Amino acid sequence: MMIQETLSTPVKMECDVLVAGGGIAGISAAIAAAREGKSVILCERMFMLGGLATAGLVTVYLPLCDGYGRQVSFGISEELLRLSVAESPIDSRGYHDWIAHPESEHNENTPRYAVDFNPHLFAINTEKLLLSLGVKILYGTTVVQALAKNGLVEAVICEGKAERFAIRVKAVVDSTGDADVATFADIPTALFKQGNVLAGWxxxxxxxxxxxxxxxxxxxxxxxxxxxxxxxxxxxxxxxxxxxxxxxxxxxxxxxxxxxxxxxxxxxxxxxxxxxASIPQVRMTRRVDGEYTLDTPEMHTFFADSIGLVSNWKKRGPVYEVPFRTLYSDKVKNVFFAGRCTSCTDAMWDIMRVIPCCAVTGEASGIASALFAECGEVSLLTLQEKLQSRGVVLHEKDLK
Ligand SMILES: Cc1cc2nc3c(=O)[nH]c(=O)nc-3n(C[C@H](O)[C@H](O)[C@H](O)COP(=O)(O)OP(=O)(O)OC[C@H]3O[C@@H](n4cnc5c(N)ncnc54)[C@H](O)[C@@H]3O)c2cc1C
Structure with a gap:
C-alpha cells in the first residue's frame, strides 16, 4: 500500500557547499571547503560531530604510516589525528614515540603513527574548529531528499525537529557513510554484499x-x-x-x-x-558506484588522478594512491563522496572505511566541491595543486 503526500517545502537557506553528514569525512570536507572561502553548511542528524569516531565510540585513529617508517597520509588526516589528542593524554599506540623520532628511526618493529583519543573532547574540538572557519552546523538535521535536474543537485531537503525545509546548493559532499544523497539523486550505488557483524563497543x-x-x-x-x-x-x-x-x-x-x-x-x-554508542556501529553499508572502483591488488599503483595516499591498517607495507574518480559519478556532476561511501570493492572497503582514509577522501571532496561551486566544473590539476599546497602527497614516488 502507498500513501501519496503532497509537499510544499520552504527554501530556508542557500550555500556554496552542502556537507551531508558530520563524521570524520564530513568534518574534513567542511574544513577543506571553508578554507577555499566557500559558504558551507554541514547537516548532521545527531547532536555532535564525529559520527562513528565519537558517537559510535570508535576511538582508535588508525595509522597514517605504511608500517615501515614512512608517513603516507598528510593534510587534514594528520591535522585531525593531532587534534584528537591535543587535550588528552591517552597514548597507548605510540604517538609520542612517533613524533619524538625522525621517520628514519621507525621500522617494522616500532609503533605505527596512530592514536587512541577521547571521543568527547574530539567532538567538541572539531566543532570549535568548524565554527572558527565559519561553517554553519545544523544539528538534528537529516538530509532526506536531493532534487536533481539536468545532472545537477539544485537543492537538498532536510528534516529537523520543527520543520522540513530546503537548502539551495551549488555542490554537495555526501559524507553520510551510507551514500544517502546518491540514493536520493539516483546516482548508482552498491551494497556491501557480506553484511556487517555485530559490534557492541x-x-x-x-x-x-x-x-x-x-x-x-x-x-x-x-x-x-x-x-x-x-x-x-x-x-x-x-x-x-x-x-x-x-x-x-x-x-x-x-x-x-x-x-x-x-x-x-x-x-x-x-x-x-x-x-x-549513540549511533549504530556499522562498518560497510552502501557506497557510490563511482567512475572508478579501487581494489586491494592496486597497491603501489600510480594513478594520474590521485588525490592522496592511504596505507593498510591491517598490514605493514601496502600503500594506495586514491583516484579522484572513486569520489564521484558522472551521472550527477556536483555531488562528491567522502569517507566510508566512496567507490571501492568489498575487500578494499575494509581499508578505505577507516578514520585516516575518511579524512583523506573528505579533504579532496571538500576542495572538489568548492571548485565546482566556483567554476561549475573541477579541474583535476587545480584540485591536485591545492591538495599539494596543503601538504598532501599525491603519489608514492614522491614520498621521502
Ligand atoms: C565496530 C567498528 C570498529 C571500527 N574500528 C575502527 C578503528 O579501530 N579505527 C578506525 O580508524 N576506524 C574504525 N572503524 C571505522 C571508522 O570508525 C568509520 O568507518 C569512520 O569513522 C567513518 O567515518 P565517515 O565520516 O565516513 O562516516 P560516519 O562516521 O558514519 O559519519 C556519517 C555521519 O553522517 C550522519 N548522517 C548519516 N546520514 C545522514 C543524513 N541523511 N543526514 C544527515 N546526517 C546523516 C551520521 O549521523 C554520522 O555522523 C570501525 C567501525 C566500526 C563500526
Whole structure:
C-alpha cells in the first residue's frame, strides 16, 4: 500500500557547499571547503560531530604510516589525528614515540603513527574548529531528499525537529557513510554484499580506570574474523540500512554489551558501563558506484588522478594512491563522496572505511566541491595543486 503526500517545502537557506553528514569525512570536507572561502553548511542528524569516531565510540585513529617508517597520509588526516589528542593524554599506540623520532628511526618493529583519543573532547574540538572557519552546523538535521535536474543537485531537503525545509546548493559532499544523497539523486550505488557483524563497543569505569571494550568481531575477510573481547553474540550479518533491521541490530548490540558487562562483573564488582554508542556501529553499508572502483591488488599503483595516499591498517607495507574518480559519478556532476561511501570493492572497503582514509577522501571532496561551486566544473590539476599546497602527497614516488 502507498500513501501519496503532497509537499510544499520552504527554501530556508542557500550555500556554496552542502556537507551531508558530520563524521570524520564530513568534518574534513567542511574544513577543506571553508578554507577555499566557500559558504558551507554541514547537516548532521545527531547532536555532535564525529559520527562513528565519537558517537559510535570508535576511538582508535588508525595509522597514517605504511608500517615501515614512512608517513603516507598528510593534510587534514594528520591535522585531525593531532587534534584528537591535543587535550588528552591517552597514548597507548605510540604517538609520542612517533613524533619524538625522525621517520628514519621507525621500522617494522616500532609503533605505527596512530592514536587512541577521547571521543568527547574530539567532538567538541572539531566543532570549535568548524565554527572558527565559519561553517554553519545544523544539528538534528537529516538530509532526506536531493532534487536533481539536468545532472545537477539544485537543492537538498532536510528534516529537523520543527520543520522540513530546503537548502539551495551549488555542490554537495555526501559524507553520510551510507551514500544517502546518491540514493536520493539516483546516482548508482552498491551494497556491501557480506553484511556487517555485530559490534557492541562501550566504555566502562572500574577500579582499573576508564576503558574501551571492543566487543564483537572484525569484518572482512571472513578468514580474518577473530573475536576481540568476547565472541560476537550471534553470527548473523546485517545490511544495516533498513530501519527495522537496523533497530534489531542495535538491540542485539546492546545485548552483547550487557552480556560482556555481566561477564566482567563476575571477576570485578567495580566494573560499570559509562558510555554506549549513540549511533549504530556499522562498518560497510552502501557506497557510490563511482567512475572508478579501487581494489586491494592496486597497491603501489600510480594513478594520474590521485588525490592522496592511504596505507593498510591491517598490514605493514601496502600503500594506495586514491583516484579522484572513486569520489564521484558522472551521472550527477556536483555531488562528491567522502569517507566510508566512496567507490571501492568489498575487500578494499575494509581499508578505505577507516578514520585516516575518511579524512583523506573528505579533504579532496571538500576542495572538489568548492571548485565546482566556483567554476561549475573541477579541474583535476587545480584540485591536485591545492591538495599539494596543503601538504598532501599525491603519489608514492614522491614520498621521502
Ligand atoms: C565496530 C567498528 C570498529 C571500527 N574500528 C575502527 C578503528 O579501530 N579505527 C578506525 O580508524 N576506524 C574504525 N572503524 C571505522 C571508522 O570508525 C568509520 O568507518 C569512520 O569513522 C567513518 O567515518 P565517515 O565520516 O565516513 O562516516 P560516519 O562516521 O558514519 O559519519 C556519517 C555521519 O553522517 C550522519 N548522517 C548519516 N546520514 C545522514 C543524513 N541523511 N543526514 C544527515 N546526517 C546523516 C551520521 O549521523 C554520522 O555522523 C570501525 C567501525 C566500526 C563500526
Amino acid at each position: 562501550y566504555y566502562s569505569v572500574s577500579e582499573q580506570g576508564y576503558k574501551l571494550h571492543m566487543v564483537g568481531a572484525c569484518d572482512v575477510p571472513d578468514e580474518d574474523k577473530n573475536g576481540t573481547e568476547g565472541k560476537p553474540l550471534i553470527q548473523r550479518r546485517f545490511q544495516s540500512i533498513e530501519t527495522v533491521e537496523l533497530s534489531e541490530q542495535t538491540i542485539l548490540s546492546h545485548e552483547a554489551t550487557h552480556n560482556h558487562y555481566l561477564r566482567m562483573q563476575k571477576t570485578d564488582k567495580t566494573h560499570e558501563p559509562v558510555t554506549i
